[in-house]
Amino acid sequence: MNPVSHYTQSVFGRYASNRLLSLDVLRGLAVVAMIVVNTPGDWGHVYAPLLHASWNGWTPTDVIFPAFLFIMGMSIVASGLDTKTPDLKLYASIASRALKLFGLGLLIAVFYYPFGQEGFNWWESQVEEIRIMGVLQRIALVYIFCTVIVLNSKPLSWLVSAAALCAAYWAMMMLAPYSVLGVDMAGTLAHGNSFAAFIDDFFLGREHVYFDLIVPFAYDPEGLLSTLSATSTALLGAVCAKFFINKEASSIFWVALSGIVLFVLGDFLSEQIPINKTLWTPSFVLVTAGVSLVITAAFMLILDQLEVRGWSAPLVVCGTNAIAIYVLAALLSRLLIMIPVADTSLQGWLYSTLFQPAFGDKPGSLAFALVFLVVCYLPIHAMYKRGIFLKV
Template sequence: MTNSTAMRWQALDWLRGLSIIGMLFNLTPGAWEKEYDWMIHAKWEGGNLIDMVAPAFLFCIGAALPLSLSKRMKAGQSKAVLWRRGLWRAAVLVAVGLFLNGYPVFDVAHMRFPGVLQKIGLAFALAFSIVLMATRRSANGEAVFKPQLLCAAMAFILVSHWALLYFVPVPGFGAPRFDPLGSWPAYIDRGLFTVPHMFIYWPVNGQVLFDPDGLLNVYTSCANILIGVLAGLAYMSGKVRRPVLTAFAAGAALMAAALALSGICPIIKNIHTATFVLFSGGFSLALLGLFTLLADLPKSDAVLFPLQVYGANPLLAYVTCFLVAPLLDHNWAAPGGAYASIRSTGQEVLSRGLDPYAASFSFGLIYLVILFLVLRACYRRHWFLKL
């Protein structure tokens, strides 16, 4: 834990808070089979609201990056020091992700190697390196960013990923392939990680074929971060005269481009296609515009305070959720010699007065309220889990 009294970009904190809440909501239903449609990830093409959550978090990482780099470079830190620090943060994220994947059993023979934190860590390392290469220090020590280079890097990532899937034949499958069996992301993950170490909960016809956080997904996830970096640079410049309108317009343009290109590059979250990056990045920009608009309304601070709390401490919220999850699903001794988990008991009790889907939703909401109380105590003491 570290103390922090730094001023924060409030709209960005709210967006980060909403994204981490969405990620945790998806992990804490009362019953997995009783979730509303918008909380269920798309099986393959297209997307639901929940599919926009993780990319929004990547966007927030990127948006905060120029502010952090500018501050550190002005304080005299060299690019070599910054790069080592960035890679260390990425390595710790990967290590924490692997730990959470194994917890609490640590069955190495069947432990999943890819994961959300691993993808975030590796994508951050790549994006951070790109941003650092596109930045120089001015004579007075200020960081000078080159957005044109960042745009070019983002375009290269998206076009090269699409070209690989569209033009380069997959051994034994050919091209183009955007399916869970014969696409390059799925093919590489099966060969690199092997099936026992991949995500097992979304099988296709009973077989584990892909991992939604696989290696090639890291590559295009970097582009989500770079979209955030460009938004952060626009915010820092102070030259955007109508930030709300600009965010909405830029977001709409990216989403429209994704839809227009979906005929040759389907929008698929599970292999993080270029069009999925464009659509989810545009959605994140639109949400940032909405929160920027809300920031000017009276009492918005009080109404959105829970988002502020979650957004200021996302890593602590995420790690806590994974550490608590086995306790929710453990079969505890109950009266009468029976055994039941907290999750199933909560779902059963709530279902007595609510529709099963509403009960499942309410269970997750209750969990988030309890976690909020913990995070609020940390927030008031300026305790933030940082890397």
Template sequence: MNKEAITRDKSRVRSIDALRGFDMFWIMGIGSVIVRMAAIENTPFWSGFAAQFEHPYWNGFTLWDMIFPLFMFLSGMSSPFSIDKQLESGRTRKQILWKVVKRGLILILLGIIYNTKGIELRPLTEYRYASVLGKIGASYVFANIIYLYAKPNARIVWYGALLIGYWLLLKFTAAPGFPAGDLTEAGNFASYFDRIVLPGVLSREIHDTVGLLCTITGVSTTLLGVLAGSFLKKHPMAPIKKTLWFCIAGVGLILLGLLWNLDFPINKNLWSSSYTVLTGGISLLLFALFYYIIDIKGYYKWSFFFRVIGMNSIFIYLSPIFINYSYIARAGLRWVGQLAGPYEAPVMGLCTVFVSWLVLYFMYKKKIFIKV
């Protein structure tokens, strides 16, 4: 096959869907499978591996901390393809802006529903308004506004300015009673801002893990994806050279994140600037790998499993609220777990993942794609 064929197809880049599916695969239950295996094996390897599927309480970084920013990066990568297509079809920027804002508001609403674990009427003070989907939605809106109205070089300036601005904001402020630049959970300004501004409840009483101010760097995470997607789509450079530049930029951002960590610790809870550039660099390297294998070399059949997930990512994130995949797996595949003996718990976890994938496969075959 022509190795450039897929790359020249501007309507869809297979590696974006595959990497998004790879990202979501881990939160479909694989993380808990590994934790269950570690509980049985109790070896240094499994214990260390399982530790990578837990978030550090405050400062630090594990592989589990990559799931969220990688998804945001990929949502940004899709934007140049989607927005440019709409512009070419005759839509105005104002019309596209309204669509972007509407999508962001829907994601914020869905995030509240997810926090509530369904649609349930409660006093307004008992809802948690900050959410993963809400952060994705707000970051998506602002990153796309920058893409719609800023010139290419200005977008790069926006990316850096948001990172530096957030760093300086937390460096020279603090909660009352704490010294300027305090970055503890109680003393940092971002957590204090959430306590006085966010209605309802916070995920940790004095701090919300996806609070308002950390959306500033969340926009940078998504905007990096926008920059990468625009470079991928529009630059006349050969695909293999683009891959090389993705790698160079990725390594550079990782080194910058590690250096910045000396003054502004890597911290997912605050979405610190060091965390933002570190995860952005890793995201670029992961995309470069998938892009090279799938879209340049043309080896994409192996990625079908992940693409099925990636094309219905919002559905698989929200559906466990309404669909008990574990119950379905136990009802139909309990015998598989029983055959596994002492490994029944992790095997049944795998069965649950398999059942959820079958639902996504059915939707894929019926061309049912839940989009916001």
């Protein structure tokens, strides 16, 4: 038996038969893509599709995070959570999981110390001025909102709720008044000048957001107000799982068609409402959900109908332990920039002495990200072999 076949059989031999393969592969693809786009060898040399849009518009990278939320909504239904009777014990379990996710996000936020930098005050810089929101923090909040809606309403109401959340969010963005240096404003959608930015600056504080030096308002790309429309993304995933996810060819057709319809609708809506990830606009919700649905249909066809599965083994490993590999990658990437080597960081040294000379600027930067991904994958594969999964 060749090594590839042995590896593939070892993965699927341990795969639980009651899991939805296409969903795990989707989740694996999303988290792998997150790691690759987050860890280039040099941010000055990155291929355009691996960068976020500068403001309005979208790139393949902009689809990754909403895809993860879409998959989370699917997972809520695939796990059978929607069939359970809401009670105090269930809500406590939901709250516990959300708190763990939020806590892991805060752990990543404080995990930074530039060794060798004199006068650095870790407590003041990383704790007193901690970034409150982030990727895992948004996932935690969306998880709570989505599960509460799913548990307390019928499936068709999830779709209505998704539309209502987007509409309410956009109404506030367009109509809610706020003041800039004594001037009343409303409906502005600029970098650091929007109602969402105003909310972040007011409630989180300038020292606790990602864009802390922006004027007039510091804000966070995973901010408070846009969590409403981000919840719509997860609810659309829940609707998809409830109505479409099975192994029938007809289901695949409807998943793909729904994705095309949402994408076209979002693109049409973008004439009035710009596609913008940072603001998580309704058009962004529709376009990215459309892409997620089309990819879902493709995986259902390839994995469930055609049963072509060998290629997906690494994604299965990552998808069944997505939080573990994401947290590992986030901490390790920070460690690489914390350790000084020569006049740069360990990451900068590795890129400039190994990857850039061997492959060139942009190819070397991408090669660094891919090697970093492999390094992160190895311990996660070892965990998979031993049946160890990070549950939150």
